[in-house]
Amino acid sequence: MEDTQRLVHLDLKGAPPKVTYFEKIFPLMKKWGATGLLIEYEDMFPYWGDITDIASEFAYSKECIASILQLAEDNGLSVIPLVQSIGHFEFVLKLEKFRSLREVPNYPMALCPSNSDSLLAVCMMIDQVIELHPGIRSFHIGADEVYHLGVCERCKIRMLEENLTPQQLFLLHIKAVLDHIKENYPNISCIMWDDMLRHTELPLLINSSLGDLVEPMVWHYLTSFRLPPDIWDKYSKVFPNIWIASAFKGATGANVYATNIAYHVDNHTMWLNVMAKERSKFKKVQGCALTGWQRYDHYAVLCELLPQALPSLGVCLLTLQQGIFSAEIHATVSRDLNFVSLLPLNPYQRGPIPPCQFPGSEIYCAMLAFLQLDATYEELVHDERVMTWMNDYMIERKFSNPVHIEPILAQSSLILESLTKIHPQIEGALREVFYNNAVEEWLKVFVEPKIKKISDIVEKAKSQLSNT
Structure with missing residues (x-):
């Protein structure tokens, strides 16, 4: 996949690395074939004005954001910000000020798509993030794992009056978010996670008009393919371009803190095989985001930290770039990170830890x-x-x-x-x-x-x- 983008996903939920660390590792990412960053700030973004409460007390400052963007530019890495737009909204809905936006009163997870203030809050967040990311060409609206749809009284009444299904509520909300971006930022293309679209019937997907507004990012972190068998044929009839998403860490257990590199190499090998077979169905496979989850959600504990997973990132990036995992890749990343011998691909196989020296x-x-x-x-x-x-x-x-x-x-x-x-x-x-x-x-x-x-x-x- 040499002609496609390779994005390193930076999940900053609740524990962002110091900016000085990015200064040390961005050159390595570039060396291994990364072309950009997918930055998921969550509550680490310095929101202001009416939504200032969303920002954590540990959030980056505006100056930090500018420094990260400059470091990315210095290393030839494009930046795509990610703001969740309906699900995984705990970092907002946990606050009393935004409690009324919940789909389920006791669960701070999903926005109510029938509450006009929900769209207003999302758009305010998007506007502020875009303001601090001048010149970006793509924006990710999240939209994955919305576990509660159409269950509040407001949504039930709306579905009855407008003859809508919960899935249509989701699609209408997403379209409203995408319309806001298209109308206000016509030069920015949009991306969303695909899982809420996977089981949507084709006519409904076509009628949603999302095909002209967004590019789905199909994520799958297992070592064997377990997505719906018709997914590529269905998506190709709606979306000219797609993305894929693999994982280099943070996908094997909510409280796992050591990365099994061999597992993630197998995930990338699976993706390379799938794309070789399916990519011709689309105008373009834009690229792959190598996700690196730091928490499974806002309330989860920290899992694998970025410095610990840097060897995995190097191996996975080069595997994706070269189209195959090889002994040469293993040796290259080991040398780049100054291991005295080959870096271990599976830390769960007990053995001596080779001395090494790299950032983190x-x-x-x-x-x-x-x-x-x-x-x-x-x-x-x-x-x-x-x-x-x-x-x-x-x-x-x-x-x-x-x-x-x-x-x-x-x-x-x-x-x-x-x-x-x-x-x-x-x-x-x-x-x-x-x-x-x-x-x-x-x-x-x-x-x-x-x-x-x-x-x-x-x-x-x-x-x-x-x-x-």
């Missing part, structure tokens, strides 16, 4: 070391010895045999020592790239609960032994 390599090495330590921790916590001879009932009765407790104490003490030692290592590495809120979250979610749990085992083991 301290995070990479710390995460892989923690992964191995985490596995040892889980083995002990779920060890039948602990469940049998150190369960709460035995501890309450002070009923124990030292021959079983002593090995548990020895092993748990070693794990506690290792966890206590790696905590400041991870903290220091994270602070080089991320702001304090992201550092605190990662440690409190992934490290500190394990320290607390293993400390409890150590103390109970010592107490048991003192009673024998």
